[in-house]
Amino acid sequence: MEGEFRIQRDSLGEVKVPKDAYYGAQTQRAVENFPISGLHLPRRFIRAQGIIKYSAAYANAKVGALEQKKAEAIMLAAQEVIDGKWDHQFVVDVYQAGAGTSQNMNANEVIANRAIELLGGEKGDTSIIHPNDHVNMAQSTNDTIHVAINISAAEGVQHDLLPILDEIIETLNQKGKDFYSIIKSGRTHLQDAVPMRLGQEFYGYQMTLVEAKKTIVESSDLLYQIGLGGNAVGTGINAHPNYAELAINQVAKLTGLPFRTPEDRFMFMQNTQGAIKLSGALKNLAVHLIKIASDLRLLSSGPRTGLAEITLPAVQPGSSIMPGKVNPVMAEMMNMIGSQVIGNDATITSAGQASQLELNVMMPVIAYNLLHSIQILSNGIKAFNDRSVKGIQANPKRCAELMEQSLALATALNPAIGYDKAAEVAKKAYATSKTVREVVKDEGILTDEQIAQYLDVNKMV
Incomplete structure (x- = not known):
């Protein structure tokens, strides 16, 4: 219906855009061009895009490149994006134009149209606020999408993953103390080995995750180097000399995290090193979580025909045909998550090879898989810890019986x-x-x- 659309233009001509949409012509073209998966980049990434656009408008106003009134409207609109008000307007598929041009324009258009409204205009009136000239001023897809990956991944690690890692590490430490007096048979090659304490086994799990956490923390530091201001290839064309420092400082202020200029901006533009390094650390964590979860399944196997040295909390019926059967479902869930994270890392590694000359063209799929890994690890470890590990009980009698044999x-x-x-x-x-x-x-x-x-x-x- 004609009344349900408005006509907007881009460099290729006119495009019909849903009348109520805050995105514009370039986003609409992407929706039509890439009807691939129905998957979109997640909340944390959209938040990061809002942070970038806010910081850019702030910096451009400070150096006198952007009129203060327009900058304030853009910053207000960007803040609403940061807060999640317009998530439903970010409609571009994960599998999209190389480097994330469509994703960047989605943010530019949503913020531009909202800023136009805040200034009393009608959506689509680019004479008031232009998505490229004003919202995207001194920026490019090539630096902003890369920076958004780093911001969103760093926030996910700091606010979600590391706190829950600390929780399960503490739980395993407590189990080590609780089970320290219990002596059991060790096992190597799944065969009888010399005795050990059940608590020592759990201390081993604890320290495994302590070391995995250290690797994640070390890897995350590279994320704090962001090349905002590098623009298309790293030279900062069309950007004021002071823009990059002002914008990056504002990102650090908005996030409360130590973002800084990269040691070499051209290196930053050419490679998604931070994402690749962090993904490797997440894979390392996933491998160790699979080992721990698999051990807990073995140690709790039975209840009468397996090892049965520990008991896991019963959280749901385990069979649709065998009455009374209870399965180690939380450990099984953890194993599935670990496998997915390993697969995500393979995708990120492959996509990382698409860094040709001055740009990686597969940044959207890198972003999606990296943030997916952080999310499912954070949520999965929390559920695993709360609904399984905390409730583990030891069976001292069974441990002694098997140890003696x-x-x-x-x-x-x-x-x-x-x-x-x-x-x-x-x-x-x-x-x-x-x-x-x-x-x-x-x-x-x-x-x-x-x-x-x-x-x-x-x-x-």
């Missing part, structure tokens, strides 16, 4: 009878379904006092 107890006999004789003891224990302790006693290999000395599991751990 372990053939690896023969290892403790090496100093007394030698490796070869100890191996014979282990084989005989297995063949006769006896414990190592019983074979040594029945065969008279050691005295009762020696058995008590060498097979004291408290000394072994």
Whole structure:
């Protein structure tokens, strides 16, 4: 219906845009050109775009390049984008024009049309506020999309991922303390190994995540180098000499994070190094979370035909056919998330190879996958911690039972009878379904006092 649209123009001609839309011609072309997945860049990325546009208008006004009245209207509109008021107006598919030109113009057009309204005009009247000339002043897709990746990823890591990592690390530390007195059989190659404390196992999980967190923190530092002001290729064409510093300082102020100019702006423009490095650190975390979650599934297997050394909280029925079955669903969920993060990293690595000459043209898909990894790790770890790890209970009786049956107890006999004789003891224990302790006693290999000395599991751990 003609009344449902307004006509807007761009450099290719006229375009019909939904009458109530705050986006304009270039966004509409992207909607028509890329009906691919229905996926859009998430809230954090849109927030980052608002921060960039706000900071740019502030800096351009400060250097006298943008009229104060227009700058204030753009900043007000950008603040509404930061606050999430216009998320539904960001409609471009993730799989879009190279580098994210459509995404950048989506932000420019929404902010321009909202600023026009704030100045008393009608949407589409670019004589009041122009999306390119005013909102995009001293900017390019090439620097703003890259900067938006860094801002959104840094905020996601700082505000979502690191706090919940601290929580699960503390939970595992507490479990280490709670389970420290419980001695169990260790296992290597999924076979019997020498005894250890259940608490030591959980301390191992804790320190694994401590180290993974350190890697994420170290990787995140590269995100704080942002080349806002680099413009198209890094030279800062059409930007005032003081623009970049003013804009970046404003980004730091709005986020409360230590964003700074890059050591080399051309390096920044050419490569998405921060995203690639952080994604690798997230993959590292995912690999270790898969290991921990898989261990918890094994340790809780049963309840009668598995290891059953620990019990995980029952959070939902486990089978549509087997009554009473309860599965380790939170650990399984964590494994799925880990696999997805590994896949996301593969996508980011592949897309990172699209950095040709002065620009990476696959920044939108890098942004989507990086932010997806941060989001599902943050939400998944929280659910895993709250609904599973915190409620883990130990089964000391089962731990003692399996530990006593372990053939690896023969290892403790090496100093007394030698490796070869100890191996014979282990084989005989297995063949006769006896414990190592019983074979040594029945065969008279050691005295009762020696058995008590060498097979004291408290000394072994």
